[in-house]
């Protein structure tokens with residue numbers, strides 16, 4: 814079970830489990846469900862319960878200390894299937910699933 818609402822990225826045949834979080838610039842970013850200590854994304858819920866993503870290199874802000882780290886699916890998806898056109902299609906398909914659900 815994930816603490817975030819999962820969708821699947823079709824670009825990898827539905828095997829990649831991801832969720833969407835909102836970035837600091839207001840964009841929706843796909844994030845791998847499994848936390849990864851080498852990741853550069855931290856995720857937390859805002860007051861409305863919406864997952865918010867913050868891209869951080871090594872240094873976290875004081876109130877972010879102890880946050881779990883995640884990997885952006887934009888990067889991990891390319892690693893799994895280095896076909897950018899397909900990846901983009903897969904991510905937009907996952908968005909449709911999320912919006913339609």
Ligand SMILES: [Zn+2]
Nearest residue numbers: 822824829890
């Ligand atoms: Zn993918």
